[in-house]
Amino acid sequence: MQGGSKPCLFLCDDGRYYVVKSRSNPQHVRVLANEMLAARVAQLIGLPVAEPAFVEITNEWEPRAEAGGVGVKGAGFAAGLHFGSRYPGNPEDTLVTDILPDPLLRRVRNFREAFWGAFLFDKWTCNCDVRQFVFYHSAMEKGSPYSACLIDNGFCFNDGDWSFPDAILLNFYSRRWVYEGVCGLQSFEPFLTRIENLRSSEVDACLQGIPPEWCGSEPGELSRLAEALYARRQGLSQAIIDVKNSAQRPFPNWR
Ligand SMILES: Nc1ncnc2c1ncn2[C@@H]1O[C@H](COP(=O)(O)OP(=O)(O)OP(=O)(O)O)[C@@H](O)[C@H]1O
Ligand SMILES: [Mg+2]
Numbered sequence: 001m002q003g004g005s006k007p008c009l010f011l012c013d014d015g016r017y018y019v020v021k022s023r024s025n026p027q028h029v030r031v032l033a034n035e036m037l038a039a040r041v042a043q044l045i046g047l048p049v050a051e052p053a054f055v056e057i058t059n060e061w062e063p064r065a066e067a068g069g070v071g072v073k074g075a076g077f078a079a080g081l082h083f084g085s086r087y088p089g090n091p092e093d094t095l096v097t098d099i100l101p102d103p104l105l106r107r108v109r110n111f112r113e114a115f116w117g118a119f120l121f122d123k124w125t126c127n128c129d130v131r132q133f134v135f136y137h138s139a140m141e142k143g144s145p146y147s148a149c150l151i152d153n154g155f156c157f158n159d160g161d162w163s164f165p166d167a168i169l170l171n172f173y174s175r176r177w178v179y180e181g182v183c184g185l186q187s188f189e190p191f192l193t194r195i196e197n198l199r200s201s202e203v204d205a206c207l208q209g210i211p212p213e214w215c216g217s218e219p220g221e222l223s224r225l226a227e228a229l230y231a232r233r234q235g236l237s238q239a240i241i242d243v244k245n246s247a248q249r250p251f252p253n254w255r
Helices: 030-044 100-105 112-127 191-196 198-205 220-246
Strands: 009-011 018-021 052-057 080-086 094-097 132-138 147-150
Touching: 009 220, 018 030, 018 052, 030 052, 030 080, 030 112, 030 198, 112 147, 112 191, 112 220, 191 220, 198 220
Parallel strands: none
Antiparallel strands: 009 018, 018 080, 052 080, 094 132, 132 147
């Protein structure tokens, strides 16, 4: 696949496809911990996020030459656990794209959940990268609307820093008109209330199984990250109002 972390598409032995980021990716090892924690928390509040998985690569695996994968072996996918982001469906019968032209973007099936929900989520988790989605539909259903799925959450929590350098202008999707329909805090429901009502034990449960080797030199910081994320819930409404009041007026129809 494209991407700074040099992810690759794997067919795994559960019969599903995953876009896999390696522990030794050229970005940061914590990108894997970030991906897992962020996707689990996104699932917890009901956002349409690509399902996260631990992908175990064994010594025996061989890249599929017909998929152009011959160069992949030795490219950082050593035996052990790596992060997988579930590919929506099967590449043979599902159309998947990173970008849609505006007329198709307007028709996205889960438009509100995807764009407005992701904005709220990225504010909360302080995603320091641009928001990315993949859009997909079955190749059999020509002309049917695409669905959106959040991907690339590796720079939530400020990449390998595990800090929250809030900035008003972060987190907008590249097509700003997607926020034209936002008319108040209620536009971010039910996600806002779900985040505010989370229990700390639910956030802690999202850490389960994350290997210490995904956390860099101080794996103990992972539980502090979860605590900080939990504590940020209560400032989220105000953070959205601050964005609304900013000079950019990103929500022109807020009433
Ligand atoms: N779950 C998924 N399903 C389908 N395609 C995916 C999925 N996850 C990632 N991709 C594809 O792989 C590409 C790279 O993934 P991603 O953006 O997560 O990697 P990255 O290395 O973090 O990229 P960046 O250069 O943005 O930091 C995406 O642009 C998308 O095309
Ligand atoms: Mg990316």
